[in-house]
Amino acid sequence: MLKFIRSLYFGKTVFYALFGISILFLISFWFEALYSITWTLTAVMGVLIFTDIIALYSKVSINVDRVLPEKFSNSDENTVLVTIQNNYGFKIYSEIIDEIPVQFQKRDFLKTLEIPAYKKTSFEYLLKPLKRGEYIFGNLNIYISTILRLAKRRYIFNKDQMVKVYPSFIQMKKLDFMALDQKIDLHGIKRIRRIGHTMEFEQIKEYVRGDDVRTINWKATAKNNQLMVNQFQDERSQPVYSVIDCGRMMKMPFEGLSLLDYAINSALAFSNVALKKKDKVGMLSFSNKIDKLQKASSKLSQLNRIMDALYNVDTEFYDSDFSLLYSRVKKHLTHRSLLMLYTNFEHMSALQRQLPYLKAIAKQHLLVVIFFENTEMTKLTHITPKNVSESAHQTIAEEFVHNKLLMSKELQRHGIQTLLTPPKELSINAINKYLEIKARGLL
Structure with a gap:
């Protein structure tokens, strides 16, 4: 009985009708002829509601299923499919409320559908996660009613489904074609002129x-x-590593995604292209300690290992220890390798503190330091200031942008390859840098 009560709801029509009947009872205090008519309407209303409930709670029911992909791709649109099978002998009107994971902060999901008798229908909706990890879907609630729309029956399906959000494998697949030697002209992709040839x-x-x-x-x-x-x-089977800084500077967000997540998505796409170019790929993440170290390999399963390793990489509010990075690289990476170091420096003093370790690494390996352009600061440099306050903000922004360029020049002065890039263009620019190094035979 309790289960029946919890699943029974009434439509707006019932409450409108009850309000109208109440008004008629009030008016019948002065006009007695309305009293019997109002009771008749009340009885008819009761019979219709009872009939509606009997129709909804007959032995037949509906089947509903939420179909989730095996995993979600971070920062991309992911499809969720919902299928509904109507086993009733009449058309039903449904309202679907899906309890989407709390990470999306979406509490207004509502889908209405009309489903003919004995028919199956489906619909899709898109979700864009901005953080890796486990996402739990709650109940899939569906409220059905007949053409009368007086009563509603609630069904609950697919309780507590879980899906894992991995680094952007959709972006990786989109950039997969860049491993081909003959690339078509597309926006953001550079043709690299081959200088000389490898040996x-x-x-x-x-x-x-x-x-x-x-x-x-x-x-x-x-x-x-x-x-x-x-x-x-091109020389093949060369060790190529994605080295990811997980320090506090990588916590900075851009358009809902942290710099660390941009770096992880780029590392996955870059590793895929490097594997297709027959190189060995590996990854290393560090902050105040070495978090993950995946030795370079050219096996096809290596990409899955890197994806699983990147899935659990997270940043904390620690300063990154580049001296520890240098010691571990010297100990574990004995062959000359290409190191794509994803990090970020906001001030020249921060770079100067780490420069001795970067120079030491660059003596043994080909080091590419990848850091981020602050696009919000860049936007400020292009506005026309309207008052003294905006002019001051623009001056500070220009200084920040200039410092980034100085840091890039300083690294290049010491023979260290650099890549200063906006976060959204990181994957394309990192792959272009790798292809340029391959074409020039620098490794």
């Missing part, structure tokens, strides 16, 4: 117009009595 020999072939005459193999030419040239290819 990994591939084959000897016949000379054709356009081949570099410096690669002519004179011994093979004499033997075959025609011009033969050496053909080289």
Whole structure:
């Protein structure tokens, strides 16, 4: 009985009708002829409500299912599918309220549908998570009513479903084509001019117009009595590491996503491209301690290992220890590797404190320091100030932007590759930097 009471609701029509009947009873105090008519309307109303309840609580019911993907992609639109099967012999009117995870702070979800008798229907909605971790869906509530709309029956389905939010594998798939040698022209993607060639020999072939005459193999030419040239290819199976700073400076948010999450999404997309280029990929995360270290490998399963490692990476309010990073890199990375270091410096003094360790790492490895342009400051430099206060803000913003450029120049002066990029363009620019290094044969 208690279960029946908890599942029974009444529509707005019932309350409007009760209000009208109350008014009629009040008026009948002066006009007695309305008294019997009002009681008749009350009885008819009661019969209709009873009939409506009987129809809704017959032995048939509905089947509803919330279909979630195996995992969500962070910072991307993810699809949730809801299917409804009407087993009643009449058309039903439904109101669906899904209890979306608390991380979205969305409490106004409502979907209304008309479902014909014995028919199945479905609808989709999109969710965009901005934080990695476990997301718990609550009840999937559906309220059904007949054409009378007097009573409603509540059904509850799919209690406490959980889905994990991983780094942006959707972005990774979108940038997957950048591993191809022949890339089409797209906005944000640079064509890298190859300077010279790497020294990994591939084959000897016949000379054709356009081949570099410096690669002519004179011994093979004499033997075959025609011009033969050496053909080289990009060096492969080189160790490439994504090194992610998890210190407090990476907690800074841009458009709802922290710098750390931008770095993690970029590291995953970059690792995928590097694997497709036949290089070995690995990752390392650090703050005041070394959090994760995944040794470089070219196995196909390596990308899943990196994704699982990045899933649990988080930032705390600690200062990053670059001396510890240097000691661990020296101890564990014995071969010369490409290190893509995702970090952030807001002041020149912060860079100067860490510069000795960065220079020490760069002596043994090819180091690329990736840090972030403060886009809000950049916007301030382009406004037209209307008062003294705005002019002061613009002056400070210009100083911040100038300091970022000075930091980039300072790193380059010490032979360290740099990449200063807006957070939203990080993945594209990081992959372009990697392709540039491959094309120039710097590693």
